[in-house]
Amino acid sequence: xxxxxxVIGSAGxxxxxxxxxxxxxxxxxxVIASDLKAPEIPGEGLFEALDVTDREGLLKxxxxxxxxxxxxxxxxxxxxxxxxxxxxxxxxxxxLLNVLELAREKxxxxxxxxxxxxxxxxxxxxxxxxxxxxxxxxTVYGISKQSGERWCEYYHAKYGVDVRSLRxxxxxxxxxxxxxxxxxxxxxxxxxxxKSSSYECFLGPDTALPMMYMPDAIRATLELMNAETGRxxxxxxxxxxxISFSPKDLAEEIRKKIPGFKISYxxxxxxxxxxxxxxxxxxxxxRLDWGWKPLYDLKTMTEDMFINLKKKx
Ligand code: NAD
Ligand code: SER
Numbered sequence: 001x002x003x004x005x006x007v008i009g010s011a012g013x014x015x016x017x018x019x020x021x022x023x024x025x026x027x028x029x030x031v032i033a034s035d036l037k038a039p040e041i042p043g044e045g046l047f048e049a050l051d052v053t054d055r056e057g058l059l060k061x062x063x064x065x066x067x068x069x070x071x072x073x074x075x076x077x078x079x080x081x082x083x084x085x086x087x088x089x090x091x092x093x094x095x096l097l098n099v100l101e102l103a104r105e106k107x108x109x110x111x112x113x114x115x116x117x118x119x120x121x122x123x124x125x126x127x128x129x130x131x132x133x134x135x136x137x138x139t140v141y142g143i144s145k146q147s148g149e150r151w152c153e154y155y156h157a158k159y160g161v162d163v164r165s166l167r168x169x170x171x172x173x174x175x176x177x178x179x180x181x182x183x184x185x186x187x188x189x190x191x192x193x194x195k196s197s198s199y200e201c202f203l204g205p206d207t208a209l210p211m212m213y214m215p216d217a218i219r220a221t222l223e224l225m226n227a228e229t230g231r232x233x234x235x236x237x238x239x240x241x242x243i244s245f246s247p248k249d250l251a252e253e254i255r256k257k258i259p260g261f262k263i264s265y266x267x268x269x270x271x272x273x274x275x276x277x278x279x280x281x282x283x284x285x286x287r288l289d290w291g292w293k294p295l296y297d298l299k300t301m302t303e304d305m306f307i308n309l310k311k312k313x
Contacts, residue, residue, distance in 0.1 A: 003109070004030055004066050008052050008099070009073030011035040014114070014168075014217070016176035018071060019045070021218045032065050035074075052095035055102075062102060069225075071112040072099045078118055078141040079270050080180030085140040092144035096151060104159045111163040112225055115149050115237035117210050118142035119167060122276045129210075129278035131239045131285045138276050149236035156235035164224050165237035166217075169281060172301065173214030174308040182273045186211055186250060189263075190305050193254050194313055198262040202270050205248040205263075208279040212242030213296040213304070220292060227290040234285060241283035242294045243301065253302045 003026055010019050010033035022031045023045055033043070034050040048061050052074045061067070074095050081088030096113055103111045120129055121136040137143050145167075155161040170183025178184040185201050192199040212220075220240055224232070245253075251263040286292035296304070 002030060003068050004032075005069045005071065006032050006034060006048075006061065006065065006067045007071045007073065008034050008050060008058075008095070009075070010047075011037075011039060012073055013171060013173065013176045013178045014214075015073045017173060017214055017218050018073070018221060021222060022071070025222065032061070032067070034061065052098060053091060055098045058098055058102060062106060062108075068108060069110045069112070070099050070103065070108060071221075072096060073114065075144075076141065077179055077181035078116075078139055078273050079182055079184070081141040081144070082139060082269065082273070088140050089144055092141070093147060093151075096148050100151060100155045100161060100163065103161045103163065104155060109162060110225060111161060112221065113148065113152060113163060113165050114221075115145045115165050115167045116141070117167055117169050117277050117281065118273075119146045119149060119237070120276070120278050124278060126279045128280050128282045129239070130282050131234070139273055142276075145237075153236045162229060162232075163235060164232055165235075166220060166224060166240045166286075167237045167281075168217055168240060169210035169212045169242055171212055171214055171217050172305065174305050174312060175214070182270045182277070183209055183211060185247060189247070189250060189254065190309055191313070193258050193261050194306070194309060197258055197260050198264075199251075200264050200266050201247045202266065202268045203247055203274050204265050204267045204271060206246050207271065207274050208244055208246040208249070209274060210241065210244050210278055210281045212240070212294065213301040215304075216242055216294045216296050219295075220286075223292065224286075224290055231290045233289050238286045238289070238292075239281050239283045240286055240292065241281040243296065243298050244280035245298050249298065250302075253298050257302065257306050
């Protein structure tokens with residue numbers, strides 16, 4: 001049987017790029033994009049409006065298209081989740097459990113669900129954070145991702161659901177806007193650098209966090225999902241490493257392209273979230289099990305962001 005893929009949360013920062021990449025791999029007619037609302041300007045390819053917390057609606061779409069794989073991207077991210085913790089818990093957990101249950105009942109081939117560096121917490125060692133270490137997240141987003149990891153592991157062990165996951169770092173891309181996370185500054189800064197040569201950052205200058213350029217993140221997702229089943233040893237979620245930098249480091253790199261660029265700092269509530277997360281990630285399990293290797297560093301990411309954003313803006 002041919003793969004038929006449903007991407008839930010397709011209009012977001014990752015979905016916008018992942019749908020494109022999946023359509024390039026599987027063919028446009030094999031990938032159904034879905035989000036709460038249809039886009040105002042219809043894009044190419046199939047789209048279904050879906051609220052992932054609506055189990056019946058999800059089942060209908062799976063049956064209608066003969067779906068064999070689901071990529072579940074719908075969630076509230078760290079900063080937005082703190083504003084509405086109970087709703088964040090409902091969306092992040094109910095969405096995942098609906099998809100896992102359906103995968104079990106309908107014997108779906110594969111499920112992809114992203115976790116995050118937010119599974120770590122204030123007591124986690126911050127540098128080169130290991131795959132297995134103290135995990136005591138203090139944000140509702142982190143708690144939902146930590147619980148989600150346990151559920152993925154459970155559905156794989158108990159029911160054989162082929163669910164795969166990555167703990168994404170903060171993602172940076174030029175094609176789509178970020179959706180309410182603590183790492184969003186690293187996208188906004190590029191837009192403001194081009195518009196006004198200045199940026200007021202909501203994190204302090206020395207707040208180093210694990211980050212990744214979107215092309216690496218999309219490639220990692222496809223490589224993980226395309227890997228032979230026997231190579232996937234971790235069914236909670238894999239650490240995924242890319243680049244580690246602070247706002248000050250990024251501003252210095254931007255200044256190489258825009259010499260007059262000015263940055264000021266006004267930390268807000270997102271600083272408290274960032275302070276609980278790792279500075280850098282040990283992704284040796286991903287490298288060993290399914291051959292992960294990031295391609296972009298701070299310099300090459302910054303160059304590529306400016307080339308593409310200039311064209312886009
Ligand atoms: P985003 O906020 O940009 O996109 C999420 C999409 O889900 C939105 O288009 C939204 O309309 C949709 N959505 C919300 N509620 C929905 C519902 N009930 N039913 C269907 N769709 C719904 O998020 P993103 O940055 O693309 O992140 C996608 C996933 O990756 C999330 O699980 C997030 O936690 C994870 N992640 C993202 C990052 C990052 O830096 N972007 C890092 C780590 C993990
Ligand atoms: N980029 C995400 C956030 O800041 C990390 O999961 O919420």
